[in-house]
Each structure stands twice: as C-alpha cells, then as structure tokens.
Amino acid sequence: MIKVEVDMAKCQHYGQCVFEAPDIFSLNVDDKLEYTAEADDAERDNIEAAIDVCPMQAIRIVE
Numbered sequence: 001m002i003k004v005e006v007d008m009a010k011c012q013h014y015g016q017c018v019f020e021a022p023d024i025f026s027l028n029v030d031d032k033l034e035y036t037a038e039a040d041d042a043e044r045d046n047i048e049a050a051i052d053v054c055p056m057q058a059i060r061i062v063e
C-alpha cells in the first residue's frame with residue numbers, strides 16, 4: 001500500500017496528475033482535486049509520473 005499526500009495549499013487544480021494516474025487523482029464537479037490517500041502498489045509508477053508533472057510539486061509519497 002502506498003500513502004499519497006497532496007499539499008492542498010500548493011495544489012492549483014491544474015489536473016496534470018489526473019492524466020498520469022486517473023485511478024488516484026480526479027477533478028470533481030467544481031474542478032477541485034480529489035485523490036485516493038491509500039493506493040495499491042501497482043499504482044506506484046503512475047503516482048511517480050504524477051509527482052514529476054505536478055507544476056506545484058504538491059504531491060508526495062509518504063514512505
């Protein structure tokens with residue numbers, strides 16, 4: 001299990017992470033980011049890709 005954390009003070013809701021890991025990140029009807037805080041290990045590559053593309057460096061994996 002991977003713990004995911006997004007600093008919502010930094011997140012600007014651009015949604016790049018949604019393209020990289022759509023099973024983890026989504027934008028709700030108000031275009032606000034929602035995410036799954038506990039992800040399956042199989043999602044690690046997608047989450048790391050989301051970390052790389054996030055322009056605000058708001059995403060991290062909590063080891």
Ligand code: SF4
Pocket residue numbers: 006010011012013014015016017018025033053054055056057058059
């Ligand atoms: S890519 Fe980063 S700034 Fe954009 S919605 Fe995702 S967490 Fe927020």
